[in-house]
Every structure is written in C-alpha cells, then in structure tokens.
Amino acid sequence: MKDAKVIEMEEVVIRFSGDSGDGMQLTGTLFSDATALFGNDVSTFPDYPSEIRAPQGTVGGVSGFQVQFGQKHVTTPGDYAHVLVAMNPAAVKANAKFMNPGGTIIYDSDSFIEKNLKKANFITDNPFKECNLEDFSKIPVPITSLTKESLKNFDLDNKSVLRCKNMFALGLVCWMFNRPLSYIENYINDKFLKKPVIAKSNINVLHSGYNYGINMQHMTPTYIVNPAKIEDGTYRNISGNQATAWGFLAAAEKAGLKLYLGSYPITPATDILSVLSERKDLGVKTFQAEDEIAGITSAIGAAFAGCLAITTTSGPGLALKSEAIGLAVMAELPLVVVNVQRGGPSTGLPTKTEQSDLFQALYGRNGESPVVVLAASTPSDCFWYAYKAAKIALERMVPVILLTDGFLGNGSEPWRIPKIAELPEIKPRFANNAVTFKAYGRNPEILSREWAIPGKAGFEHCIGGLEKNTVGNASHDPDNHQINTEIREMKVQKVVDMIPDLKICGDNEGDILVVGWGGTYGHMISTVRELRKEGKSVSLAHFNYIKPLPKNTAEVFRKFRKIIVCELNLGQFTGYLRDKIPGFEYHQYNKIKGLPFTVNELKESVYKLLKE
Amino acid sequence: MTDLAYTINDFKSDNEVRWCPGCGDYAIMNAVQRTMAGMGIPHEKFVVVSGIGCSSRFPYYMSTYGFHTIHGRATAVASGVKIANPDLNVWVITGDGDAMAIGGNHFIHLVRRNIDVNLILFNNKIYGLTKGQYSPTSDRGIKTKTSPFGTVEDPFVPGQLVIGARGTFFARSIDSNIKLSESVLTEATKHKGTSIVEILQNCVIFNDGIHSVINDPAFRNDRQLIVEHGKPMIFGEGNSKGIIFEKGKLKVVKIGENGIAADDILVHDANDPDPSIHMSLINMQLPDFPVVFGVIRSVAAPVYDIEVETQIKEVSKNRKITCVDELFNSGNTWEVNGNEPTK
Numbered sequence: 001m002k003d004a005k006v007i008e009m010e011e012v013v014i015r016f017s018g019d020s021g022d023g024m025q026l027t028g029t030l031f032s033d034a035t036a037l038f039g040n041d042v043s044t045f046p047d048y049p050s051e052i053r054a055p056q057g058t059v060g061g062v063s064g065f066q067v068q069f070g071q072k073h074v075t076t077p078g079d080y081a082h083v084l085v086a087m088n089p090a091a092v093k094a095n096a097k098f099m100n101p102g103g104t105i106i107y108d109s110d111s112f113i114e115k116n117l118k119k120a121n122f123i124t125d126n127p128f129k130e131c132n133l134e135d136f137s138k139i140p141v142p143i144t145s146l147t148k149e150s151l152k153n154f155d156l157d158n159k160s161v162l163r164c165k166n167m168f169a170l171g172l173v174c175w176m177f178n179r180p181l182s183y184i185e186n187y188i189n190d191k192f193l194k195k196p197v198i199a200k201s202n203i204n205v206l207h208s209g210y211n212y213g214i215n216m217q218h219m220t221p222t223y224i225v226n227p228a229k230i231e232d233g234t235y236r237n238i239s240g241n242q243a244t245a246w247g248f249l250a251a252a253e254k255a256g257l258k259l260y261l262g263s264y265p266i267t268p269a270t271d272i273l274s275v276l277s278e279r280k281d282l283g284v285k286t287f288q289a290e291d292e293i294a295g296i297t298s299a300i301g302a303a304f305a306g307c308l309a310i311t312t313t314s315g316p317g318l319a320l321k322s323e324a325i326g327l328a329v330m331a332e333l334p335l336v337v338v339n340v341q342r343g344g345p346s347t348g349l350p351t352k353t354e355q356s357d358l359f360q361a362l363y364g365r366n367g368e369s370p371v372v373v374l375a376a377s378t379p380s381d382c383f384w385y386a387y388k389a390a391k392i393a394l395e396r397m398v399p400v401i402l403l404t405d406g407f408l409g410n411g412s413e414p415w416r417i418p419k420i421a422e423l424p425e426i427k428p429r430f431a432n433n434a435v436t437f438k439a440y441g442r443n444p445e446i447l448s449r450e451w452a453i454p455g456k457a458g459f460e461h462c463i464g465g466l467e468k469n470t471v472g473n474a475s476h477d478p479d480n481h482q483i484n485t486e487i488r489e490m491k492v493q494k495v496v497d498m499i500p501d502l503k504i505c506g507d508n509e510g511d512i513l514v515v516g517w518g519g520t521y522g523h524m525i526s527t528v529r530e531l532r533k534e535g536k537s538v539s540l541a542h543f544n545y546i547k548p549l550p551k552n553t554a555e556v557f558r559k560f561r562k563i564i565v566c567e568l569n570l571g572q573f574t575g576y577l578r579d580k581i582p583g584f585e586y587h588q589y590n591k592i593k594g595l596p597f598t599v600n601e602l603k604e605s606v607y608k609l610l611k612e
Numbered sequence: 613m614t615d616l617a618y619t620i621n622d623f624k625s626d627n628e629v630r631w632c633p634g635c636g637d638y639a640i641m642n643a644v645q646r647t648m649a650g651m652g653i654p655h656e657k658f659v660v661v662s663g664i665g666c667s668s669r670f671p672y673y674m675s676t677y678g679f680h681t682i683h684g685r686a687t688a689v690a691s692g693v694k695i696a697n698p699d700l701n702v703w704v705i706t707g708d709g710d711a712m713a714i715g716g717n718h719f720i721h722l723v724r725r726n727i728d729v730n731l732i733l734f735n736n737k738i739y740g741l742t743k744g745q746y747s748p749t750s751d752r753g754i755k756t757k758t759s760p761f762g763t764v765e766d767p768f769v770p771g772q773l774v775i776g777a778r779g780t781f782f783a784r785s786i787d788s789n790i791k792l793s794e795s796v797l798t799e800a801t802k803h804k805g806t807s808i809v810e811i812l813q814n815c816v817i818f819n820d821g822i823h824s825v826i827n828d829p830a831f832r833n834d835r836q837l838i839v840e841h842g843k844p845m846i847f848g849e850g851n852s853k854g855i856i857f858e859k860g861k862l863k864v865v866k867i868g869e870n871g872i873a874a875d876d877i878l879v880h881d882a883n884d885p886d887p888s889i890h891m892s893l894i895n896m897q898l899p900d901f902p903v904v905f906g907v908i909r910s911v912a913a914p915v916y917d918i919e920v921e922t923q924i925k926e927v928s929k930n931r932k933i934t935c936v937d938e939l940f941n942s943g944n945t946w947e948v949n950g951n952e953p954t955k
Contacts, residue, residue: 037946183944236945246940253936260696280924281931282939285695290721294688297681297718301661301692304679305700309692327682417940454677454693454700457656462625462671464680473627474672474680 011070013078014173017095018087019056020049020063023166027085028065029412031170034183036237036414039227040069043379043522045077045596046410048351057119062094071228075378075522077411079598083176085169087111087143089127090120096131105133106172108165109140141212143168150208154201164205171209181206231416238415240379240408241271244312244338247386249282250418252308254387255394255426260302260309262287262295264317267350268406269340272312292320296337300324303333304463306453308390312338314406315357316347319364325399326365329488331463332440332449334393334428337371338386341405341519343594352594353407355518356569361401362547362576368485370492372396373546375403375518380415382408385544387423392495394428397448403546405519405568407596434458439472447491493548502550506532506539509559512606515586516566517543517573520597524566527602538606543573554581564589564609566602618649623658625675636787636813637667640734643785643793644703645674651801653701660703661690663710666741667734667813670705684715687722690729698917701801704731709739712748712768723777725916726805730797733770733808736815737822744818756818770810771894771908775887781807782894783907786827787814792838792905799907805915826903837902839893841910844877847902854878862892864901882910 016028025046036042047064054061068078080100086092086107099105105128112127122130128138147168151161167188174181185203192199238246252259263273265288277286285307289295296311303309313321318339328335341357343349361373372392376385382404389400431437431450439461440449452459466474467481475481504513506528516524521542528540541556543549557563564587565574574586589605591597623645631637648658658676662668663686671678681689686704694702704722711719711733722729738756739745745758749770753762774782781803783796793811800807812823826835837847837855845855846867854877856865865872884890890909897903933939 033944037944039946039948230948232948234941234945234947236940236943246936249936249939258696260692262692279933279939280927281933282936283924283928285920285924287692287695289688290717293685294691294718294721297685297688298692298695300681301679301689301694302696303692304689305659305693305696307696309696323682324685331679417945420935420937454659455657455697457654460656460675460677462674462678462680464671464678465682466680 009070009082010072011068011074011078012083012177013066013068013081013100014083014085015064015066015081015095015098016085016169017062017064017091018166019090020054020061021056022063022087023163024063024065024087027166027170028067030184030187031173031179032067032069032412033187033237034174034179035067035069035177036235037183038179040071041074041228041230041414042067042069042237042412043074043077044412045407055119057088057090057116059090059094059120062090064091064095066098073228073230074413075526076596076599079600083173085173087165087169088120089117089122092127092131092133093120093122096133099133099136102136104137104139106139106141106169108143108169110142110144112140141172146208146212147205150205151201154197154204156197156201160198160201164202167202167205168209168212171206171211172213175210175213181210230414233416235414235416237412238380238383239271239410239412240376240382240404241269241340241410242275243380243382243415244376244386244402244404244409245272245275247383248276248308248310248336248390249279249284250383250420250423251387251390251426253282253420254423255308255390255428257306257308257394257428259284260287260299260307261285261312262289262297262299262302262309263312264289264292264295266292266314266317268342268409269312269314269317269338271409272338272340292317293324296321296324297327299335300328300331300333303328303335304331304454306451306455308394309334310336310338310390312340314340314342314350315344315360318357318360322365325371325401326367326369327465328399329365329369329371330465330467332397333399334397334451335399336386336389336393336402337399338402338404340409341403349594351406353405353519353596354568354592354594355403355405355520356572356592357403358546358569358572358576361403368489370489371547372398372400372492372495373403374400375544375546376408377518377521377542377544379408379411379413383415391424391426392498394426395448395498396446396491396495397429397451398491398495403518408519431459437461438470439463440468440470442487446494447487496548496551499545499548499550501552502541502543502556504539504541504556507537508539508556510537510539511561512536512538512609513557513560513563514538514540514566514602514606515543515563515577516540517546520566520568523597523599523602526599527606530599531603531606536606536610546573546576549580554583557581557584562587562609564605566590566597566605568592568597616652616654618655620645620649622655623648623675625673627672629673630669631666632817634816635666636736636815637670637734639787639790640732640793640811640813641670641673643790643797644732646794647797647801648676650798651701657699658701658703659690659693660705661686661693662705663715664741665707665710666815667705667707668710684710684713685718686710687715687718687731691722691725691727694727694729694917695920698728698921702729704729705734706731707734708737708747708749708770712770712773716748720773720777723774723779723806723808726780726913727916728805728918730800730807731809732797733810734813735770735810736813736819737767738815738819740815740818769894770808772891774808775891775894775909779808779909780805780911780913781907782890782909783807783809784812784905785809786812786823786905788827789905796907799910803910804918805913825898835898835902837896837904839880839882839904839906839908841880841882841907844874844879846874846877857889862889862896862901882907883912885911
C-alpha cells in the first residue's frame, strides 16, 4: 500500500454541503465539537436556505456548514474552503465560488447521476468543468451505496438507511483530519437513547466512513492540524445566540433578579428564546407572545414589576417594537432589546447576515428617543455584551439595544467559561427611601431615576408614555419638555463612564486605521494581522460601544493618515462617525450580499487605499 | 383576607380628575375604588395599567401603582406585570378603541391565556379622545366625522370575542348603575383568570345618549335583564317576563301566559363550561330581547401565571442545575492547562 499524502497545516476550512434534508448542519456541528475537544480553536458558519424545504436536489435547497480550525487563534470560519464535502451536484454548484484554489472536493459519486445533474441545472455530464473546478483534487466516494452496504444487516427501511449517509461523510472527514470518534459516538448514543437500532446504525456507518479512509488512503490526503495555543481554563463550544442567552442568565443571578424574556419567534434570533425557555430550573420566565409588540410590551411590564426584562428579535421585529422602545425610554425602565441582525429590508434575506439595522437601533423611533446601543463582535463575546447590556440597563434605568447578527448568532467558537464570582457586580437602582422618593427624581451625577417596584409599600407611583414632571404626573409645560428631552439624551451619554476606552490592535499610529464594529471583528482582525505580517502600517479599531462612543475615539483616529470604515451595509456607521466624530475623512468598504466579509476582499480594499 | 380597612379615599390620587363634566368615567372610577377598598388586599399590591384613550387616564387618578402605556398594549404590559409577579393585583383599564381595534390581538390572547387580571372595557362605541370617530363597536350606519355617510361595517360585540377566545369570565354593567358595577367588579376580583367586565359608558360630548334606549328609566325594567348565577332570568315591570329555552334558542315569554309558570323560566348557570347559552345571552339585543347585564360567564380553568409558577416549581424539584456556574460547566467542556489540551 502506498503511503498516504500527509499535509501539515496551520488552519483548515471545511465546508459540508448537501440537500437541506441531508443532515449537514448536524454533521458540521459534530465535527466542530469533536475538533474543539481535540484542542483546536474553531470558528463555524452555518449557511442554510430560507426555504423550509426547497425541492430536493436543487441549488436553492443546498444547506452548508463551514468550519475553520487551527493551531493558532481562529477568528473567522474562513473565506474559502480547503475541503468541500458535497452530497449532490447542487452542492458543488452552490459552493464552487467558496473553494480555495487547489482544494479537495469529496463527493457522493452515487448522487452524480443525470437526474440530479439536471435538477442542479447542469447542462453537461461534467459538473466540475462547468464550475471551473477542473484543477481541484476530486475524490469520488460512493457514499450512498457504501452506506447501504454497511446497513444491509440492520433491517431498516430505505429512508432510515439514507438518513445515515451524513455519518459516512463525517467518519471519512474525521479520518482525514485525525479526529477521534468517541465524542460523536457519545452524542449519537445520547440522542438515540430510546432508539438503540438507530444509534447503532449511525455509529456503524460512521466507522465505515472512517475505515474507508484508512483503506483508501492512497487517494485521500490526510491533514494534520496541531492543537491551538490558547489561554488556560475550562472551555466549551458556544454559539452567539446561546452566549447571549447565558449572558442574561449570569446578569440576572449577579443582580439577584428574576429573568423575564418576552419574545416572538423570528429567524435568526429564535434560539435565544429556546435556550432560555429550557431554564425553568433557574426560575427563568419566558413568554412566547402573540407578536413582537406583545413580546416587548410584556417585557416592559415585567421590568416595571422588578425583573431583569429582555426581548429578542431580528430586523423586522425591531421595527415592530419601535413604539414600545419609545415607551421604555419615556418610562425610564431597565430593558434590553436584542437584535440578531439579518439581511433586509422587509423580509429581505432572513437566514443571511448583515449590519444594516444600525440606524434603526440608533434612530428608528418617533421623537427624541435615545437608547444605549452595543454590538457584540464574536460568538462567545455575545455573552459579555449581553451581560454588559443588562448591567447598563439596570444601573442606569435605560433601555439598551444589543446588536448581534446571524453570523454571530449561528456561528460558534470555543469559550473560556467564566466564574460568576469573577464577573463585575450589578447594582440595580432600587428606591429605598419612601419619604424622598419621586417617580422621576434623579441622581444628579448619572441622571437616572430610581426603581420602585410594585408591592413595596409607600412607593406607589404612576409612570407612563406622556411627558411628565418629577413626580410622574403628565406635564405639557414647554420648558419641562425641553429639559426632560435633554436629560434623557444626557443620561445615555453619561453611560460613557461605564465603558472602556477604544483599543487599538496594532500600533497606535500609522498609515491606515481600519475601523469596524460588531460581528465583522473576526475578519477584520485577520485582515489586519495578515497586512501587518506583510509589513504594512495598518491597525484596527473595532467598536462594541456605538452609543455612546468611547471617550477617546477622536484621539485614536487622529494618529492615522487614513481611516477606512468597513461594514456590511451601505455605510451607516461611517455616517454616524461623520456626525459624531467630525473632522476626519472616512473612506469606506461596504458589502451587502448577506454574507460575511472575506479577508481577501478586505485586504484588497486596504491595498487600494495604500496606493492612493 | 386581612383586616385592612380602606375607604374609597385611600384609592384616590391628588391629581385633578379631568374627564368632561358628566362623563360616565367618574361613576366607573367610583365603583372601582369602592371595590378595591373592600378587597382586603394591601394597597401597594394594586397595579393599574392602561393604554390610550379617555379611560386610560385612569391610573393618574388612582393612588396605586400605575402605568399609562401605549395604544392597545395595556393588556400585554399587564400580562408581563402579572407573570413577573403573580402576587400583584393587576387591573387593565381600556376602551372600545384601545381593546377592540389597535389592541384586538393582545385582547384575545390575554383572554385565551387566562392570565389573572381584571380588565374593564369602557364601551362608549366612539373614539372620544380623538374627537368623535366611529369605533369597532359602533353600530352599522353610524354617521361620524370619519363616516359622514354612515359606516358600512358591522361592530364587534366584545362578549363574543371573549367567548371566541375561550374566556372564563365575562360580565356587563352600565356606568350609571354603580351598585351593579361594584357587584360585578367584586365578582371579577374573586375570579381566578382573566376577568372581562364590559361597562357601557356614555360619552357626553361625542356620543351622548348612545345607551339611553337601554337605560331610559321609563323602560329600563323591560329592556334590561340582570342575571345572577342560580336565579331564574326574570325581568320586566313587576317581574312579569322571563327567558326560556325552546327549540335550541332563547325566547322571551310572559309569565302566566300560554301556560308558562315561574318554574319554566331558565335558571342562569354562569359556571357552565359550555358557552352556548352564555353566547346567546351576550347576543340578546333590543327590540326583541332585553340587554343582559351581570356576570354572564364565570368558569374555572387553568390560570396562566399560576401554571408558570407551578411548572418552575416542578422542574426545580428534580433539577440538576441549581446555579449559572453549574449550567456553564455542564455538558461537553475541556480543560486547557499550560497550553496543552488535556482532553
């Protein structure tokens, strides 16, 4: 037997792709988890269709899951795949443009028949030529027939047999990347605890795929990716939506409050509602409302009644909540609104990522209606920004909008588990003196009112959406309205003393400052690192605090010859910076395709600016 | 019950009440304050939530905790308050515009969930605060500022929505009858679940006299049937009329005529889970029938906020996760020590 080709790599990107029903999301997730347990740093990106089930075998129905892992810190799921696992011709067509030159394509040769080629709109019988993939290493594996063969003694119906195909692919890829199967076996046994035959058949096929790799190694290259060097601690894999949910759990426990979530299911935010609805054991109250408006207004009611109250949604849902956010501004109650951004406008691209709700978060309400706006930048730091959003809301009696996005929400990465005792204190502004209490009495330093919770004798008061005086009664006095409007804005600006200064990745001065915000961090930092390796004088300033902006923003900007703001919209943050931090020329790189940046295109935009 | 002795004045705020002179709201507020004073519940546990409309100014005139929210959403805000803290006694003040138009969706879902709040629906069949446009309860053909040639749509009957949403408590009163209002409100407070009390209210400015045909003292006895659970449905001058059930329908009869005796009159069963008779009572209208007042429906059913608490207790009984630290460290985790992964 010939020796297998062994390739040692720093990081590898794999894309699992197949029909929506082929189980690609599970395959990708299991591989990522097994890889993280092996000690690699990982970053994942599920890319699935919005159609519930597009016709089988068509390009519209292709579901993909990309994972990058490596021996150093991995910040993105990768631009282009080194390895594509394609379960049918449509998967090849849908993913051709995401392939790394010289990459490997493993495909189910049983599925590359005329019928399926036609469904994927191939004209000839050579799909690889049609997609300009001739120079790629292609490994045909009869996955379907080998799966059937593995299960011939199992007495399963054809449908159940075909459902195991993904395990064959997973086993093969585990062999290619030298991953142990034990984690996946445990998972399958757990999942099918009550269906031992299904568990056994899946594990059988998983091993068949792995063994196929061993037997056929003359044709399959093996990749070695050594474990990553990362900070000591206990780790787990976490998705952005789960991290967001857990951030609120931690904040509620730290603040000594019950957590209340009022929400209405919407892609890609729904997972936060699911994760928290599992937590009855921690006393969490989740209310699946009749609509987005009831989601937020019930949360406002719960905030009035003394809970850490949150509502979660995505773009169109935030639009529906606008009026109620104004009520929270006026009532000055602690409330966190999470917007897991997706492609817009209207229904837009529900399953794709975008950063185009920034203006909506900042300005999308009637009247002068200021709120604090934060943005998380990686799947795992959704935890921290959810925690911070809750802290700001509770300590300053102000609504906070937390922006994440579909890329962060669905993506995952290893997360160093914090201890609750180590997290910063959260001290809600409870009213405790009934004699001096006024509904809208304020601390002169931070301008926040106090929180007097129904049930507490002596603090009975009325709040509401009308402009009011200090005791909470409606007031139409012109001067009072001006004063209160200014106070509400100032109160948000004063949150600046709760947020850290803007940090620079790279040198504090130089030719180019690349500016980003929110979920693009991984791609931005990879870009800047690569450029700096090439000797370019480039640094990154990435924003998590949008309103208010960090105190030192202008100071940071001043030290660079040119500034380029990169965002997944037509330039909303750029416009905001032009308004709030004037006096600089802001160059722009904008992408609005429903997809994350690629490091390559970001680098190109910087090269171009360096040449100018 | 405690021996808390409150009077109506304990529930009045210092704010000047600014409804129009002669507005039906004054009488309703009076009834609400009387009811609250008699409940034996500590003052600080009352929360009054309203939306937008004339009636929604209510919380400002109460000395309790109050929340004047936004149009149509009082029901949803109140749901959040009650779920957050079931120990509170939560009231919703709303009108035919607030609850039946912009807030229709939240209204039916509140009723469907059976969250334990008391809702008072002020029905004057007009938009008062915006100065006289027709509402979803306005009668077909009504001429208003936005229907100068008359409306071409049929109204909602609030009780029908309550039944349609599987409501557990529905009562009807009229502003001028404070005694009746207080009595049905007291019943509403005793009911576990969503209590809907529709109060026919007169808007002196924009829809004056809309209910006078029902309430005219000269004909009132013939035009109103006040039902009580367990009692025969008798009404009319000298209690001469009654309701019987015949051929699947309700029918007005004269006692002593055509062989009808007092014993033949239908006895009101507010606790009947089957809503068909209740629906028929809600549907009765002039001139063929009297309009029904009192507690029409009051049935026991699981209460949302109690069920939430019960579920939390049940799940917590056998819980493996008792705090956030335990949750974070459950499932698949791995240790990194000295940069060498150990697992």
